[in-house]
Amino acid sequence: RKEVEQDPGPFNVPEGATVAFNCTYSNSASQSFFWYRQDCRKEPKLLMSVYSSGNEDGRFTAQLNRASQYISLLIRDSKLSDSATYLCVVEISYNTDKLIFGTGTRLQVFP
Amino acid sequence: GAVVSQHPSRVICKSGTSVKIECRSLDFQATTMFWYRQFPKQSLMLMATSNEGSKATYEQGVEKDKFLINHASLTLSTLTVTSAHPEDSSFYICSARSRGTSGAYEQYFGPGTRLTVT
Numbered sequence: 001r002k003e004v005e006q007d008p009g010p011f012n013v014p015e016g017a018t019v020a021f022n023c024t025y026s027n028s029a030s031q032s033f034f035w036y037r038q039d040c041r042k043e044p045k046l047l048m049s050v051y052s053s054g055n056e057d058g059r060f061t062a063q064l065n066r067a068s069q070y071i072s073l074l075i076r077d078s079k080l081s082d083s084a085t086y087l088c089v090v091e092i093s094y095n096t097d098k099l100i101f102g103t104g105t106r107l108q109v110f111p
Numbered sequence: 112g113a114v115v116s117q118h119p120s121r122v123i124c125k126s127g128t129s130v131k132i133e134c135r136s137l138d139f140q141a142t143t144m145f146w147y148r149q150f151p152k153q154s155l156m157l158m159a160t161s162n163e164g165s166k167a168t169y170e171q172g173v174e175k176d177k178f179l180i181n182h183a184s185l186t187l188s189t190l191t192v193t194s195a196h197p198e199d200s201s202f203y204i205c206s207a208r209s210r211g212t213s214g215a216y217e218q219y220f221g222p223g224t225r226l227t228v229t
Contacts (some may be wrong), residue, residue: 004154043204043220044155087154099145099218101154 001026004102006088012108017078023071023088032091033064035073037084038104044087047073059088078109113139113209117221124195125229131191134205140185143206145218146178148183149202161188161205195228202226 006023025033025054033050035070048055050062050071061074071088114137124130135146140161147155159180167180175185179191192199204223208216 008152040203041223041225043223045220046217098157098160099155101156103152103154 002102003027003100004088004090006102006105008103008105010106010108011109013078014081015078016035017109018074018076019078019107020075021073021086021088021107023073023102025069025071025088025090025093025100027090027100028069030069030090030092033062033071034089034091034099035060035062035071036089036101037085039084044089044101047086068083075107078096078107080109080111083107083109113137113207113217113219115205115219115221117205117224119224120222121225121227123134123227123229126196127194128145129191129193130195130204130226131189132190132203132223132226134190134207136186136207136209139207139209141187141188141209143208144182144188145206146180146188146190147204149204149223155204160188163188173199192226193227197228200226200228 004025004098035047036044037047039045048057050064052064054063059076070085085104085106090100116135118133144161148158149155156221158173161182163178163182169175182188193217202223202225206218206220
């Protein structure tokens with residue numbers, strides 16, 4: 001079983017749509033959680049950290065459910081520029097900095 | 112945010128040759144840098160953790176004699192792929208940890224090096 005699992009997609013949605021991505025992780029000792037965005041043939045860039053209380057940054061909302069070992073990302077009012085691959089990332093323990101990446105979920109927003 | 116650079120961005124080499132990739136933290140010091148590899152349509156896989164002034168820590172299954180890592184200063188780590196073979200063709204990405212604007216540590220990634228071995 002993969003340590004971090006994501007639906008690879010692709011998710012094809014029209015502009016303005018709301019789309020949700022899910023991610024599950026296998027190591028219950030995982031401490032920190034992130035969503036990264038990766039554009040084609042580019043490096044990943046941090047989108048947001050994910051906290052147990054849930055957090056929101058503009059059109060993006062991230063949720064963490066430790067009991068179910070489940071992380072989600074909600075994108076509201078999708079823009080064409082949101083088209084990318086979204087990577088669910090887990091850090092096993094504090095300050096090790098060893099990040100475990102999911103394979104990513106590809107989003108394509110069309111006009 | 113913090114800036115990490117890599118050089119070269121793209122390299123094509125012949126089978127059996129060695130290739131060196133540089134990773135630099137441009138506006139901060141990084142005692143620890145990380146090297147990842149990403150094959151097409153796959154996730155980033157951590158290869159090794161590069162520690163300034165000491166030996167790198169390699170992940171299981173990564174050959175340390177094939178992927179030589181040197182972290183000679185607080186702003187530079189290098190990855191040398193020795194005796195490269197076509198199966199080493201991949202996207203190699205480094206990252207470094209820095210304190211972000213929120214005060215929490217964040218990892219910043221270099222732009223990656225696309226290696227093609229013919």
